[in-house]
Amino acid sequence: MNSAIRRLAMAAIILMLALMANSTYLQAFRANELNGRNDNRRVRDSQFSVNRGPILIGSTPIAKSEQSSDRFKFQRTYPAGPTYAPLTGFYSYLFGRGGIELTMNSELNGSDPSMAFRRIIDVISNRPQQGGSVTLTLNAAAQQAAYAGLSGKTGAVVALEPKTGKVLAMVSRPSYDPNQLASHDLDKVSDAWKRLNADPNKPLSNRAAKELYPPGSTFKLVTAAAALSSGKYTPETKVNSPAELPLPQTTQPLVNEDRRNCGGSDNATLTVALRLSCNTAFGSVGLDLGPDVLRDQAAKFGFGEKQLPELGAVASQFPGDPNQPQTAQSAIGQFDVRATPLQMAMVSAGIANKGEVMKPYLVQNVKTADLKTVSETKPESLHQAVTPEVASQLTTMMIDVVNNGTGKPGRISGIQVAGKTGTAQTAPDRPPFAWFTAFAPADDPKVAVAVLIEKANISRDDIAGGKLAAPIAKSVMEAVLNQ
Structure with missing residues (x-):
């Protein structure tokens, strides 16, 4: 009998110790994680x-708290609603x-461990958590220039x-108004959420950092x-640039957009190309270099890496094992090459910064x-994508x-701009994407920008990076340079 009681007592002690250990673990190591869960209603009521x-x-x-007269x-x-919504997000x-x-x-x-001393002071002084x-x-x-430039269009801008x-x-x-999701009228919040998620234009999506496109x-x-x-x-090396470039392993050639050779020559310089x-010139270069060289260069600009963890940005992609026709297509930003506007801004920024790609960041500081x-x-170097000499050569070519x-x-009056257009083909039943990426001033860069236009409600024949995206990039660069 005594033996059974001892075993039962021991089991009870073990269970109590396990309960204490689990409670300590949850409070000491997982409190922030559990408090941060979107489905934690008890904590949300308190917060x-x-x-x-x-x-x-x-x-x-651009986001703030005001006193409320309801149960919260x-x-x-x-205050600026949709202009900053993809960045601020919402609090619902x-x-x-x-x-x-x-x-x-x-x-x-105010619950972050870095603010522990502030919380202690609040408790001692009987002040509410802030x-x-x-x-x-x-x-x-x-930001305002970019938002205005995209009016009536589907797309993204990163500077x-x-x-x-x-x-x-x-x-x-398109964007959305986070005030609708932050409302204390929960029926209206629910209706807004359903409407936003049902919208085929995906207003809740951050196209600048979380959507991939052929560049x-x-x-x-x-x-x-x-x-x-x-x-x-x-820059003066002549490359094969006919109207049509025959490709190995296929009867389908790579063609230039206008179905002509490059500037009246079948052997244009890299600068002219x-x-x-x-297309044929860069397809030729891609076949000569091979996919591994292209992939390695893309990686040095940041492809394959996730940036801006504060926004959950996705990694841009270069295909893993393309054959020769696919390599030629990849060299011109087609086939399975996919990039975010953030990534293409990083390419221009890296060239502008003498070949050094800096790690992008959005949060400047946090204060109590x-x-x-x-x-x-603090600024942090990500990769040396190219040498300063090569960056200088690319800059001269982009100015051209x-x-x-x-x-x-x-172009901006009185300021040298270095840039590159792009018109990326997509599915046969949808219009191409228009791109422009640039930096300025070319001799002392202050801003690098990438603009993507996904849809603009105009004729397919009028869609081009220079026509659609470049004017928006110009306005954004001017906004920075005029301050």
């Missing part, structure tokens, strides 16, 4: 009564959080500071970089409610594209 900190551009809030003490509001009682509201949740509600502020790197004028990697602008349209001829910058870096080519965006800085992002070639609509 909706916290004075959540603002998301700022400089000293201007505070209402989350977004029913549907949780998105964007910065999600990934910086613990900082914004969240910290998150300041973004955005340039308000550039970076080449020397640091700061995100100066990031816009995706088309903007990828010729990567192919040109690989060619110049190989030592086999200079980039100026006129000749009493304005003490708890974290600040804007001054004399397909990128003329991107």
Whole structure:
């Protein structure tokens, strides 16, 4: 009998110890994770009564909390609504959080370990918990120019500071109003959520960083970089550039857009080929270099790597094992090459920054409610994509594209702009994508930009990177340079 009691007591002790260990583990190691879950209603009820900190551009809030007269003490509001929605995300009682509201949740509600001392002071002084502020790197004028430029279009814009990697602008349209999801009228929130998710234009999607597209001829910058870096080519090297390039293993040739040879020659220089965006010339270069060289060069610009964890950006892709026809297509940004607008802005920014690609970042700093800085992002080098010499050669070639070639609509009076257009073919039953990527001033770059136009409600024949995307890039660059 005593033996049975001892065994039962031992089992009870073990269970109590296990319960204590699990409770300690949850509170010490998983508290932030569990509190941050979108489906944790108990925590959400509590957090909706916290004075959540603002998301700022400089000293201007683009998300803030205001006192509420209903069962929650505070209402989350977004003064600029759709302009910044893909970045701020939303703070919703029913549907949780998105964007910065999600990934910086613990900082914004004041529960982050970096703010522990502030919380202790609040407890001692019997003050309610107050969240910290998150300041973004955005340039308000550039953001507004990008948003206005995409009016009536489906697409995205990304602008970076080449020397640091700061995100100066990031816009995706169509967008949405996060105020509708943050409302305390839960029936209206539910209706808005259903409407947004049913919209075929995907307003909740951040096209700038989370959607992949064929980059088309903007990828010729990567192919040109690989060619110049190989030592086999200079800007004046003549390359095979007929109207049609026969490809191995297939009867389907690679053709130029106008079905003519490159600038009146079957052997154009690499500079002329980039100026006129000749498919056959870059297909020839791609076949000569091979897929491994192209893939390696793409990786040095950031392909295959996820950036901006604060937004959950996806990795751009170069195909794994293309055959020769697929390699030729890949060299001109077709086949299975896929890139985000963020990635193509990084390509231009890397060339602008003497070949050094900086890690892009969106969060400038985090501060407590009493304005003490708890974290600040410092610029970080990602890769040396090309040598400074090759970057200089590419810059000169890109200036030529804007001054004399397909990128003329991107010119800015009194300032040298370096750029590259792209018109990426998609499915036969849908229009191509229009691209433009550029940086300025070419001799001392302050801004690099990529513009993607997915749809513009115009004739298929009128869709081109120079016509559609370059004017938007110009307005964004001017917004940065005029400050």
